[in-house]
Amino acid sequence: MDFTQTHFELFGLPQSYALNRDMLDSAYRELQNTVHPDRFASQPEAEQRVAMQWATQVNEAYQTLRHPVNRGVYLLKLQGIDALDANNTKMAPAFLMQQMEWREAIDDARAGKSMDTLDALSDDLHAAHRRIEAQLAELIDAAHDYAGASEAVRQLRFMDKLIAEVGDVYEELES
Structure with missing residues (x-):
């Protein structure tokens, strides 16, 4: 080997x-x-x-x-790009706005102790995750747009954190 x-x-x-x-x-x-x-x-x-x-x-x-994020980071590393470089935090304004809305929805679900709201939010986050994964595949595999892929990797990483946070809220509400 x-x-x-x-x-x-x-x-x-x-x-x-x-x-x-x-x-x-x-x-x-x-x-x-x-x-x-x-x-x-x-x-x-x-x-x-x-x-x-x-x-x-x-x-x-x-x-x-x-792991989708790690795979993206690795593929970009093979191209000489550090996707998670602390100096590169650029994200599309629309994604940043959506991110704020998701965070507010998590806070609302927690405050209202609403499993239904949390379920709907979880579905929305997973759907967004799948969309970003598909976009990442397009950017890396077809377009070879590594700068765009780098941003998509950061978005996907953020989505993982949000999904984990929703999981934490589920645990809080169940206990």
């Missing part, structure tokens, strides 16, 4: 944002079975260390590719 391979090469997948999760999962299981440290327990210590390094790399690559 070659430690210089990209995550996509490691799993034998095309380098693109649009990803076949079943193929990724299958390739992961196959590689994990091949490099799992338990298979090398009776081998010399050097081979055990290499197997552990491979298993670690396979796990890290899998976690990166299976």
